[in-house]
Amino acid sequence: MPRLKLKKKKKGKAVNGRKQELEEPSSLPPSLRMASGVPNYKIILCGEYGVGKSSIFRRFLNNTFTTENSKKSTIGLDQCTRPFTIGKAEVKLTLWDTGGMERMSFIGSSYYRGAHAALLCYNSNNKETFSILSQYILDIVMNAEGAKIFLCGNFADGEGKDKVEEADMDTFMSECEDVLSGVYDVSCKDNWGLQEMFEDMAKVLHTDAMNRATIRRDLIRPGETPELDEETQGKKRCC
Ligand SMILES: Nc1nc2c(ncn2[C@@H]2O[C@H](COP(=O)(O)OP(=O)(O)OP(=O)(O)O)[C@@H](O)[C@H]2O)c(=O)[nH]1
Ligand SMILES: [Mg+2]
Numbered sequence: 452m453p454r455l456k457l458k459k460k461k462k463g464k465a466v467n468g469r470k471q472e473l474e475e476p477s478s479l480p481p482s483l484r485m486a487s488g489v490p491n492y493k494i495i496l497c498g499e500y501g502v503g504k505s506s507i508f509r510r511f512l513n514n515t516f517t518t519e520n521s522k523k524s525t526i527g528l529d530q531c532t533r534p535f536t537i538g539k540a541e542v543k544l545t546l547w548d549t550g551g552m553e554r555m556s557f558i559g560s561s562y563y564r565g566a567h568a569a570l571l572c573y574n575s576n577n578k579e580t581f582s583i584l585s586q587y588i589l590d591i592v593m594n595a596e597g598a599k600i601f602l603c604g605n606f607a608d609g610e611g612k613d614k615v616e617e618a619d620m621d622t623f624m625s626e627c628e629d630v631l632s633g634v635y636d637v638s639c640k641d642n643w644g645l646q647e648m649f650e651d652m653a654k655v656l657h658t659d660a661m662n663r664a665t666i667r668r669d670l671i672r673p674g675e676t677p678e679l680d681e682e683t684q685g686k687k688r689c690c
Pocket of ligand 1: 500504519640
């Protein structure tokens with residue numbers, strides 16, 4: 452898994468803003484392209500009960516918010532696809548929500564299968580939902596190989612006694628920063644930080660896919676072995 456150093460997180464702001472010129476998606480592997488040729492990245496929502504996964508899903512789906520904690524899905528799985536523009540490229544994100552059923556074995560593997568990313572959520576006014584995150588990270592790493600993990604602290608509108616402190620976050624980051632591709636604070640209630648988060652995730656996922664496609668193209672160029680190339684690697688071979 453590539454190691455990404457995160458900047459100190461800022462409220463409401465994506466922390467993984469990157470400068471890049473992105474190409475058209477034609478060089479992506481077929482598995483990422485839909486019939487229309489637009490790459491589509493699957494993102495699964497993970498996290499404890501009540502942290503706002505379905506609320507994030509609804510903000511993604513039609514930018515609404517409800518205080519009802521009810522699921523209206525008939526099959527227990529919801530998914531929604533939305534287009535994003537990254538530089539000159541059109542991409543799609545498909546967000547998946549289960550209502551917490553990803554922890555049940557009968558739904559688990561199909562939920563995780565083929566995920567390009569997991570949006571791992573906690574309630575920033577409920578430390579319990581935060582302290583359990585490492586278990587979720589383990590689940591994601593085990594079940595969705597290669598998926599990027601984005602961390603999302605929801606309920607940024609609230610001021611509870613049980614608030615996740617800066618020190619808690621620092622301890623967590625010292626252990627898990629390397630496996631995270633983005634860290635965000637959002638409020639579904641106030642509709643704050645969410646659209647920036649979705650856009651940043653689209654950018655990070657697409658940039659990574661493009662970089663992988665470039666590496667793959669380089670690797671199969673006849674007569675060249677880029678990993679051993681002295682100029683591109685900036686180091687000499689020993690023999
Ligand atoms: N104040 C506040 N309430 C929120 C926020 N996000 C969600 N809620 C409320 O928190 C409750 C739980 O939200 P859900 O979106 O159903 O949580 P969930 O993670 O999908 O829960 P499960 O499906 O049971 O795992 C609902 O009553 C929401 O209205 C937020 O940002 N601020
Ligand atoms: Mg839910």
